[in-house]
Amino acid sequence: MTIDWAWIGDHLGDIWQATREHFLYTVIAVSFGLLISFALALVALRWPRTYGPITWVTGVLYTIPSIALFTFLVPVFGLTSILTAQVALVSYTLLILIRNIVAGIRGVPDHVVEASRGMGMTERRIFLDVQLPLAMPAIIAGIRVAAVTTVGLVTLTVIIGAGGYGLFILRGIGRRFLTEALVGTVAAVLMAVVIDRALVALERAATPWARRRRPA
Amino acid sequence: MIRLESVTKVFPGASTPAVTSLSLHVPEGEFVTLVGPSGCGKTTTLKMINRIIEPTSGRIEVGGRDVLAIEPHLLRRSIGYVIQQVGLMPHRTVAQNIATVPRLLGWPKDRIDDRVDELIELVGLEHGMKDRYPAELSGGQQQRVGVARALAADPPVLLMDEPFGAVDPIVREHLQQEFKDLWERLGKTVVFVTHDIDEAVRMGTRVAILNIGGILEQYDRPEEILANPANEFVARFLGEERGLRRLGLLPVSSAGLERGPVVDISADPSEARTVMETHGVDWVGLLDGKRLLGWVPASEIGSTPLRDLRPRDFLVRLRPDDSLRRALDAVVTSRTRVGVVVGDDGYLGMLDVETVAEEITE
Numbered sequence: 001m002t003i004d005w006a007w008i009g010d011h012l013g014d015i016w017q018a019t020r021e022h023f024l025y026t027v028i029a030v031s032f033g034l035l036i037s038f039a040l041a042l043v044a045l046r047w048p049r050t051y052g053p054i055t056w057v058t059g060v061l062y063t064i065p066s067i068a069l070f071t072f073l074v075p076v077f078g079l080t081s082i083l084t085a086q087v088a089l090v091s092y093t094l095l096i097l098i099r100n101i102v103a104g105i106r107g108v109p110d111h112v113v114e115a116s117r118g119m120g121m122t123e124r125r126i127f128l129d130v131q132l133p134l135a136m137p138a139i140i141a142g143i144r145v146a147a148v149t150t151v152g153l154v155t156l157t158v159i160i161g162a163g164g165y166g167l168f169i170l171r172g173i174g175r176r177f178l179t180e181a182l183v184g185t186v187a188a189v190l191m192a193v194v195i196d197r198a199l200v201a202l203e204r205a206a207t208p209w210a211r212r213r214r215p216a
Numbered sequence: 217m218i219r220l221e222s223v224t225k226v227f228p229g230a231s232t233p234a235v236t237s238l239s240l241h242v243p244e245g246e247f248v249t250l251v252g253p254s255g256c257g258k259t260t261t262l263k264m265i266n267r268i269i270e271p272t273s274g275r276i277e278v279g280g281r282d283v284l285a286i287e288p289h290l291l292r293r294s295i296g297y298v299i300q301q302v303g304l305m306p307h308r309t310v311a312q313n314i315a316t317v318p319r320l321l322g323w324p325k326d327r328i329d330d331r332v333d334e335l336i337e338l339v340g341l342e343h344g345m346k347d348r349y350p351a352e353l354s355g356g357q358q359q360r361v362g363v364a365r366a367l368a369a370d371p372p373v374l375l376m377d378e379p380f381g382a383v384d385p386i387v388r389e390h391l392q393q394e395f396k397d398l399w400e401r402l403g404k405t406v407v408f409v410t411h412d413i414d415e416a417v418r419m420g421t422r423v424a425i426l427n428i429g430g431i432l433e434q435y436d437r438p439e440e441i442l443a444n445p446a447n448e449f450v451a452r453f454l455g456e457e458r459g460l461r462r463l464g465l466l467p468v469s470s471a472g473l474e475r476g477p478v479v480d481i482s483a484d485p486s487e488a489r490t491v492m493e494t495h496g497v498d499w500v501g502l503l504d505g506k507r508l509l510g511w512v513p514a515s516e517i518g519s520t521p522l523r524d525l526r527p528r529d530f531l532v533r534l535r536p537d538d539s540l541r542r543a544l545d546a547v548v549t550s551r552t553r554v555g556v557v558v559g560d561d562g563y564l565g566m567l568d569v570e571t572v573a574e575e576i577t578e
Contacts, residue, residue, distance in 0.1 A: 120291075
């Protein structure tokens with residue numbers, strides 16, 4: 001079996017279209033996931049007793065097989081609705097994001113928070129100016145995992161009529177046409193890698209202090 | 217300046233209070249050390265002053281104002297605060313850390329910049345460190361930044377919770393001395409928590425000794441506490457080296473100095489022999505006017521004129537403001553069994569072990 005380069009050349013427009021769709025689905029899912037996770041993390045930090053239930057519910061969502069979840073949501077939101085895909089995609093990002101946000105904030109050393117309070121910073125300012133910046137590495141680590149996972153899951157949304165690269169994979173397998181399936185797979189992997197590297201770069205830019213350490 | 221009246225703190229779920237009806241007055245410009253064993257509530261007491269911990273009952277005043285009537289974050293901007301782990305913000309540079317309170321107070325940028333430069337110098341840091349992050353500094357340097365940050369808005373009161381506890385002993389002693397000097401120049405009111413009795417008596421102009429449950433056992437000048445412990449608890453807490461600790465606080469100039477076995481190099485060798493006999497020693501110190509040259513052993517005193525002898529150095533020459541503890545050390549380690557004291561105008565006298573012992577028992 002060889003790769004049919006001519007087919008790829010003929011379908012560059014479709015590939016570009018799928019790339020845009022795939023990327024858009026990923027960005028929307030991770031953005032909404034982040035927004036919801038942030039709100040839930042705030043609740044968990046403010047009322048520590050809620051942290052258990054929050055992670056339990058999001059944990060259950062995370063363990064539902066994705067194909068089952070997509071199918072289950074179809075009667076609720078309709079077959080080809082973007083909402084069906086997004087509700088599922090977003091719910092898969094919640095657990096990892098909430099856990100990383102909470103761990104990041106809680107990981108800020110107590111003495112830094114106490115000293116900041118002792119200087120006369122308000123609790124709000126301590127959160128925004130001290131805890132949040134210091135939690136950034138953990139939060140971005142969570143976003144990286146969520147984003148890479150989502151890129152993979154978007155391919156599965158093909159079963160409910162969305163798809164991105166998923167359509168190439170599904171059709172390629174159905175027609176036993178290796179080239180098409182490979183295009184979908186390789187493109188998805190590339191997108192995951194590119195997004196991951198971009199987030200690493202963002203983290204480095206957002207945490208200049210972490211790169212400088214005292215010479216031994 | 218700071219007044220605690222019947223202050224009690226009971227932590228939720230605790231059966232006994234951490235601090236029990238504590239009353240303490242810290243006059244303006246004093247350096248008060250709070251010292252006691254673990255669980256004596258010294259840190260709790262300190263943290264109630266800036267409301268990091270809220271008292272259960274009682275009244276706390278700072279500068280005549282009831283602290284419980286002021287918004288905590290506003291109160292804290294007028295009180296310097298230094299903790300053991302320093303608590304510098306790791307994502308902010310040295311300059312940004314120091315500028316924390318002035319920025320909260322909304323100072324204009326120029327004024328903040330000038331103040332940061334001033335403080336960097338005041339605490340003995342280099343200007344090149346301004347743009348470094350805390351992780352790039354040594355423990356001692358971080359602690360200096362912590363002190364600079366606490367002083368930034370020139371608060372009249374400074375609260376310090378074991379500020380030098382996390383640095384190694386050599387750096388600690390250095391920082392203690394530096395900070396004491398700084399305090400003398402700035403005239404701040406300081407409340408300083410430590411578990412180290414040596415640090416408490418060395419740093420404090422007044423020492424408050426607390427017992428378990430925040431009970432004040434004695435509150436007085438350190439010399440007084442060491443000389444007259446109020447009770448068994450205080451005496452035990454001060455430990456067996458109480459006499460030595462007291463010597464650490466007294467200057468050489470407070471002891472009665474004697475001229476001792478010394479002769480001028482213009483004198484006849486026979487006079488040197490007489491002096492040695494009178495003092496019952498086998499050596500003699502040589503003076504050239506007011507200048508102390510050193511000492512020579514009896515075996516070298518013959519017919520040679522004294523000015524042609526080669527005197528040996530006294531290993532330690534004490535200054536009048538050195539402590540008697542240092543003097544005692546000089547006495548017991550020197551060949552001549554005396555500590556010689558030299559001031560700006562030359563030889564002042566010497567002391568021996570009896571002179572020092574008198575100060576302990578006094």
